[in-house]
Amino acid sequence: MGEECAEVVVRINHPRLDRVFHYRIPEGTEKPQPGSRVTVPFGPRTVEGWVIGYSEPDPEISLREIAGITDVEPDFTEELLELARWMSGYYLHPMGEILDKISPPPKPKRPIQVFASPPVSPKVQPHELVLTVEQQIALDKIKKSLLCRDHSRFLLYGVTGSGKTEVYLRAAEAALVAGRQVLYLVPEIGLTPQKKQIFQERFGEQVAVWHHRLAGREKYRTWEGVRNGKLRVLIGPRSAVFAPFCELGLIIIDEEHDSAYKQQEKPYYHARQVALWRARYNSAAIILGSATPSLESYASAAWGRMEVLSMKKRPAGRSLPVVNVVDLRQEPAGRLSFLSEYLIEQIRLRLERKEQVILFLNRRGFAPLIYCPVCGDVIKCKNCSISLIYHKQTKDLRCHYCNAVRPLPGSCPSCGSTKKLRFLGVGIQRVEKEIVNLLPEARVVRLDFDTTRRKGDFQRILGSFARREADILLGTQMVTKGHDFPGVTLVGVLNADLSLNLPDYRSAEHTFQLLKQVSGRAGRGATPGEVVVQTLNPNHYSIRTACLGGDEFFYREEAYRRRSLGYPPLAI
DNA sequence: AGCACGCCGACT
DNA sequence: GTCGGCGTGCTC
Secondary structure (H helix, E strand, C coil): CCCCEEEEEECCCCHHHCCCEEEECCCCCCCCCCCCEEEEEECCEEEEEEEEEEECCCCCCCCEECCEECCCCCCCCHHHHHHHHHHHHHCCCCHHHHHHHCCCCCCCCCCCCCCCCCCCCCCCCCCCCCCCHHHHHHHHHHHHHHHHCCCCEEEEEECCCCCHHHHHHHHHHHHHHCCCEEEEECCCHHHHHHHHHHHHHHHHHHEEECCCCCCHHHHHHHHHHHHHCCCCEEEECHHHHHCCCCCEEEEEECCCCCHHHEECCCCCEEHHHHHHHHHHHCCCEEEEEECCCCHHHHHHHHCCCCEEEEECCCCCCCCCCEEEEEEHHHCCCCCCCCCCHHHHHHHHHHHHCCCEEEEECCCCCCECEEECCCCCCECECCCCCCECEEECCCCEEECCCCCCEEECCCCCCCCCCCCCCEEECCCHHHHHHHHHHHCCCCCEEEECHHHCCCCCHHHHHHHHHHCCCCCEEEECHHHHCCCCCCCEEEEEECCCHHHHCCCCCCHHHHHHHHHHHHHCCCCCCCCCCEEEEEECCCCCHHHHHHHHCCHHHHHHHHHHHHHHHCCCCCCC
């Protein structure tokens, strides 16, 4: 007769060691709980690992004993162990590395400051805001599901400015009142401060933020708070999906279509997928919110795996912006190919009216292509073989793939000609220069990777624009993310084709999402907004539907194309 | 991944 | 007769 022995996964990232090793428990020692961190003899050395369960091993192999237990408290709850096991199979990744990456933060050396007095009952600030009919219907369904604990999945499909945040807040309130915890996921760490403020105004100190850049002490305190239930609402980016909740009742994934939810390095995972798993495990409700759902979620809803909560209207007094498409092919051959006469006219009008403008171009730098007029060679990155981009402020060439920097050469690196190298194409710095030339009275700020290198730059630039210290906000991708500027009445998309022509089967989806998201920045105040989209492809289905409406048409068309080409999520 | 074992060439 | 090159194989 054998005996129950500990199943141990070692903390070594190697495919050949991605399995369970059995160990005996030393005489007179208490069995470590599953999830406990242990040290075990392993061949000639001693290594760290985790007990993940107990079973009767093959009697043929001779067993060794566990050398020591690191901590009385297990590193993982039963749920997180189960989750790691699922991830290991689903993402085909060694369990040891997954456990390593989701293990709790180390205990600080000095004693930690304990939370003053835990809230006995959920404190909730009263709120007077009247919900729209659509908000009320959505909220009622979510609340009902929270009470039944029936693990409902909702796709909160609401246009930008329809008040999704208010629905999240009230759903969170319902979960708190029911005595359960809330996980609120956002795409980026940069979005956590504002969300924290919004949630804390209503729920007070039971709200916390978690992300990997927190300082050691704060990190540990938050982790502990979530584990022992003193913290009730956790806000964070994808890594927060591994927090050790004890009574998880509601998960909210804001901007669920955002690709930042996918971890692109080991261990690979998609936070949306992990969140769905945890919601099911905990019989928790889950809300995926977006104005532009991912094709995956849209399909999921169409297949009946999720319930759609649709919000098509903005609250009273706030209309959706008018979208005008400018066909760049019809522009008279003028000096500037990237600023149509119509757009310039509209910018002027807004400046006169003292309103604000956002201009969006998804390309950093001054000119994306530098070539020699003699031999025609384009200067490329030595590492990546993609063309280098000229940056005006630093007067150098930069690779946008590997971030390599080199000076602008005085002669052609290929043929040695000293004839002046030529710039081709338009980046955001070039637009800035032309706008300043064209509209010298306008106060312009630029928001991109290069102007936000130092800590606080991002908030500083956005803050000054929000205080109306600038008239025009010029930016890349960054300007599209969930900001609310009531003074903005015009959004210009300088080149809608950039994302459309990327070699990615999702480029049409990404273009559609980008256009709708950036359009949503217009007309958030009392004055109605306008969006001007410049494009060479005014008839492309993603541009047409994003500009003229008809989301269903876009999703149907895109689904049809994916299915015929065998691409996810409709591959057969 | 580590770490030991092992089996051949060049050195005291 | 010993030191050390890194190919092979194992880890409960």
